[in-house]
Amino acid sequence: MKRILVTGGAGYKGSVLIPKLLARGYKVVVYDALFFGQAGLPRHPSLEVVEADIRDVEAFKRSVAGCDGVIHMACIANDPSFELNPELSKAINFDCFEPIVKTSVAAGVQRFIYVSTSSVYGVSDAPKVTEEHPLMPITDYNKYKGMCEPILLDYQSPHFTTVVIRPATVCGYSPRMRLDLTVNILTCHAVNNRRITVFGGEQKRPNIHIEDITDLYADLLARPKEQIAGEIFNAGYQNHSVLKIAEIVKQVVEQEMPELGSIDIVRTDSDDIRSYHVCSEKIAEKLDFVPKRNIENAVRDVCAAFRAGLLPDSMSNPRYYNVKYMKEAELA
Numbered sequence: 001m002k003r004i005l006v007t008g009g010a011g012y013k014g015s016v017l018i019p020k021l022l023a024r025g026y027k028v029v030v031y032d033a034l035f036f037g038q039a040g041l042p043r044h045p046s047l048e049v050v051e052a053d054i055r056d057v058e059a060f061k062r063s064v065a066g067c068d069g070v071i072h073m074a075c076i077a078n079d080p081s082f083e084l085n086p087e088l089s090k091a092i093n094f095d096c097f098e099p100i101v102k103t104s105v106a107a108g109v110q111r112f113i114y115v116s117t118s119s120v121y122g123v124s125d126a127p128k129v130t131e132e133h134p135l136m137p138i139t140d141y142n143k144y145k146g147m148c149e150p151i152l153l154d155y156q157s158p159h160f161t162t163v164v165i166r167p168a169t170v171c172g173y174s175p176r177m178r179l180d181l182t183v184n185i186l187t188c189h190a191v192n193n194r195r196i197t198v199f200g201g202e203q204k205r206p207n208i209h210i211e212d213i214t215d216l217y218a219d220l221l222a223r224p225k226e227q228i229a230g231e232i233f234n235a236g237y238q239n240h241s242v243l244k245i246a247e248i249v250k251q252v253v254e255q256e257m258p259e260l261g262s263i264d265i266v267r268t269d270s271d272d273i274r275s276y277h278v279c280s281e282k283i284a285e286k287l288d289f290v291p292k293r294n295i296e297n298a299v300r301d302v303c304a305a306f307r308a309g310l311l312p313d314s315m316s317n318p319r320y321y322n323v324k325y326m327k328e329a330e331l332a
Contacts, residue, residue: 004028004221005063005071006070007032007074008054009071011073012177013170014030014040016210022042022044028046029067030049054074054092055092057096057099057103060100060103064100070111071115072113072114076092076093078141081323083141089140111162111163111220111221112152112161116146116164120145121136121278122135122142122276123138124277129276153230153232162230164232165217165235167208168206169183171184172297173304177310182207183295183302184298186198187298190263191257194262196266200267201243201270203275204240206237206277209237209298212237213235227286234280235280236280238295240295249299256307257303
């Protein structure tokens with residue numbers, strides 16, 4: 001495995017993942033529509049950036065030629081973004097999925113890592129939601145992410161290793177920062193408003209640090225295929241309620257930025273009922289993968305970014321918020 005194509009590689013997770021792949025000696029092709037630009041990516045002789053649409057199968061065919069592995073992250077991310085333009089979102093998140101898998105097989109790709117989402121479980125009161133738990137998506141975003149999984153696994157063969165990852169909500173700082181994710185947005189509001197508004201509060205929201213999940217993606221490229229072939233893995237860490245996450249954010253921000261004074265928590269109603277407790281025992285047992293960082297670490301990292309001036313106009317700049325940016329760019 002020498003040459004890796006990463007779809008969506010200029011995004012929130014990609015901007016953290018790509019330097020890790022380069023540091024491990026891979027030649028990397030980032031295949032991305034670059035809606036948010038590529039400022040988060042390093043300049044490196046082993047990095048090629050292709051500005052192209054994931055729906056353009058011919059462009060993908062040219063880019064994947066000579067690649068040994070694919071990490072597929074490109075999508076319209078999260079429920080609100082998907083709902084802005086359901087037809088566009090379905091085309092990107094689902095309709096083009098099998099064509100790029102077929103193209104990858106034809107190009108001789110040896111390994112295909114698909115980044116799904118743990119939100120495919122929807123709502124569950126099970127104490128441990130394992131990979132065998134029925135998928136109960138309550139939005140089209142969740143539904144189509146889940147529908148891609150069996151398509152990929154159907155192509156599993158001795159020459160084409162497939163693996164599906166269902167990550168929890170990702171948190172922490174990235175050069176292509178997102179402030180529309182639970183931990184990140186609560187931290188942003190604590191820093192800017194000295195107040196955290198919690199919608200609902202009892203819903204469970206599993207989280208995983210961005211450094212841990214990108215370590216996992218890089219690690220999967222080097223795993224013996226018999227460990228991962230045709231497998232689905234949950235990848236989460238802490239399963240806290242939204243209210244508990246807010247309390248952690250409050251405590252850490254008050255420690256890291258004492259000049260802000262006390263941070264208030266205000267609760268209000270919410271119609272977002274997604275709640276589930278993701279069990280990540282399988283990936284720990286089979287791959288010995290256990291996250292090294294927690295929500296507190298993520299909040300401290302975001303606070304450090306604020307102190308360093310890396311998040312200017314954090315409450316108003318649409319580039320931090322997928323829905324706002326899609327509206328401004330008339331993608332919706």
